[in-house]
Amino acid sequence: MNTLRKIALALVIIGAVNWGLIGLFRFDLVAAIFGGQTAGLSRLIYTLVGLSGLICLSYFFDRETVEDDENFTSPVLDERSAVRPNYGTEFAEDPDLDLAFNPSRDAYENKEEE
Incomplete structure (x- = not known):
């Protein structure tokens, strides 16, 4: 074909x-x-x-996919990856965004330690 x-x-x-x-x-x-x-x-x-x-x-x-080129990866997702996409990265740990967006949390935690 x-x-x-x-x-x-x-x-x-x-x-x-x-x-x-x-x-x-x-x-x-x-x-x-x-x-x-x-x-x-x-x-x-x-x-x-x-x-x-x-x-x-x-x-x-x-x-x-393109069958002639061995190094080509198809942008089309298969059924398994379309259902559960992987959003994880291996670059670093996730930052604590709660502290960045809620600075009062840091003051609250410091108050508990006293």
């Missing part, structure tokens, strides 16, 4: 370049190469580009 997706992506890129040429220069590259817009081969290319666009829609809903 990976090869089909690569072919579909290549055809979508070809279609995007062709539409860019049409929009900027009014030049249809596929029609120029294959004998006009109504030629059978041109219509086949247009159809394949359209089907490839539909296949590439699945990229929006894909949760797979």
Whole structure:
């Protein structure tokens, strides 16, 4: 399935370049190469580009990681980490924020020691 997706992506890129040429220069590259817009081969290319666009829609809903690069880690969370995310750090201990936001606590504790 990976090869089909690569072919579909290549055809979508070809279609995007062709539409860019049409929009900027009014030049249809596929029609120029294959004998006009109504030629059978041109219509086949247009159809394949359209089907490839539909296949590439699945990229929006894909949760797979990149399999070719071993050092790549997917930003997509799996089901276990999505349920219980880990907010802990290993840098240092957590500061006592209660003392920072409630300075009267320090005075209260000092009063108890006397």
